[in-house]
Amino acid sequence: MDLLKDRISKDGEVLSRDVLKVDSFLNHQMDVGLLDEMGKEFARLFCDVKVDKIVTVEASGIAVACFAARYFDVPVVFAKKHATSTLTGEAYESAVYSFTKQTTFHIRISKKYLKPCENILVIDDFLANGKAALGLIDLVHQAGANLMGVGVVIEKGFQNGGDILRKMGIRVESLAIIEAMNGHTITYRV
Amino acid sequence: MDLLKDRISKDGEVLSRDVLKVDSFLNHQMDVGLLDEMGKEFARLFCDVKVDKIVTVEASGIAVACFAARYFDVPVVFAKKHATSTLTGEAYESAVYSFTKQTTFHIRISKKYLKPCENILVIDDFLANGKAALGLIDLVHQAGANLMGVGVVIEKGFQNGGDILRKMGIRVESLAIIEAMNGHTITYRV
Numbered sequence: 001m002d003l004l005k006d007r008i009s010k011d012g013e014v015l016s017r018d019v020l021k022v023d024s025f026l027n028h029q030m031d032v033g034l035l036d037e038m039g040k041e042f043a044r045l046f047c048d049v050k051v052d053k054i055v056t057v058e059a060s061g062i063a064v065a066c067f068a069a070r071y072f073d074v075p076v077v078f079a080k081k082h083a084t085s086t087l088t089g090e091a092y093e094s095a096v097y098s099f100t101k102q103t104t105f106h107i108r109i110s111k112k113y114l115k116p117c118e119n120i121l122v123i124d125d126f127l128a129n130g131k132a133a134l135g136l137i138d139l140v141h142q143a144g145a146n147l148m149g150v151g152v153v154i155e156k157g158f159q160n161g162g163d164i165l166r167k168m169g170i171r172v173e174s175l176a177i178i179e180a181m182n183g184h185t186i187t188y189r190v
Numbered sequence: 191m192d193l194l195k196d197r198i199s200k201d202g203e204v205l206s207r208d209v210l211k212v213d214s215f216l217n218h219q220m221d222v223g224l225l226d227e228m229g230k231e232f233a234r235l236f237c238d239v240k241v242d243k244i245v246t247v248e249a250s251g252i253a254v255a256c257f258a259a260r261y262f263d264v265p266v267v268f269a270k271k272h273a274t275s276t277l278t279g280e281a282y283e284s285a286v287y288s289f290t291k292q293t294t295f296h297i298r299i300s301k302k303y304l305k306p307c308e309n310i311l312v313i314d315d316f317l318a319n320g321k322a323a324l325g326l327i328d329l330v331h332q333a334g335a336n337l338m339g340v341g342v343v344i345e346k347g348f349q350n351g352g353d354i355l356r357k358m359g360i361r362v363e364s365l366a367i368i369e370a371m372n373g374h375t376i377t378y379r380v
Binding site: 024031032067080110112 | 225249259260268270302
């Protein structure tokens with residue numbers, strides 16, 4: 001998606017060979033016009049897929065999942081990272097290791113909002129080592145729902161998450177795949 | 191907003207005199223059609239106000255803030271509750287006490303995304319004791335930005351957050367104000 005790649009190249013900050021900061025338009029300050037275009041693009045990429053619900057994880061996946069959901073005309077469910085007083089009753093739960101924070105956290109979705117045979121599209125802002133996506137996919141499988149694909153805004157192609165998912169036979173569509181980051185130069189996979 | 195009140199009465203669960211669970215359509219599973227109508231309603235309520243940016247707090251404020259932002263055609267900034275590796279540089283920070291979780295957490299917005307003289311509309315999903323809203327307002331004031339108002343999806347009118355804000359001279363617009371919850375009966379302020 002050229003609009004996104006141009007924006008990453010213009011406003012993204014490469015903090016190291018691994019860390020890209022896009023908090024001016026994606027995950028702190030958010031450009032809702034761009035998010036809307038991303039949602040439209042996910043709908044185009046997955047136009048041949050039956051989608052009943054979009055699943056993401058709080059917090060920075062929520063916005064892009066919502067804009068995509070407008071085009072699919074389906075609800076969004078976001079996995080919670082923290083136990084809450086109102087997430088009573090039973091929930092599906094999966095452990096996710098965060099390399100960034102070097103800690104394991106648990107993501108949960110209430111069993112009321114993931115049902116057997118529902119067709120689920122997973123959407124998230126980043127795909128790096130794939131741990132968060134695998135956690136969401138685990139929740140989908142625990143529910144007996146059908147994983148229809150994974151949509152990602154920015155895939156770090158130099159990390160192995162995308163390979164892991166694709167080798168599992170999962171359809172992954174990324175709006176931008178970064179092959180390498182070197183100083184101020186970002187190279188995209190074509 | 192009758193559409194919202196009807197939905198709360200239909201799908202909300204009163205867990206106690208204080209706790210209302212709306213996770214089937216607002217803060218776990220999300221009805222994006224309803225969220226879009228809420229965004230439109232905030233734009234109508236604040237149509238006489240100059241808004242440059244919408245500020246909310248992760249996670250459940252993000253979706254409604256984004257849908258409102260579409261109608262105002264402005265960016266959203268969400269305050270982060272957790273220190274992140276990419277929130278480098280200086281940030282405005284405020285302490286927020288959570289009665290639900292009985293703990294104090296810190297919310298932060300990068301100084302890059304809140305500037306003096308920006309006209310800020312604060313939007314959140316719930317207003318109860320007002321602690322989260324006061325934290326966001328504190329960040330706005332620290333930045334020297336202008337607080338133009340606070341938009342809330344569900345105000346618990348039987349708690350004092352709304353009174354506190356209004357007595358401070360802050361314009362608060364709530365899409366639904368709950369006067370009392372008693373068993374299965376929810377009474378709205380008219």
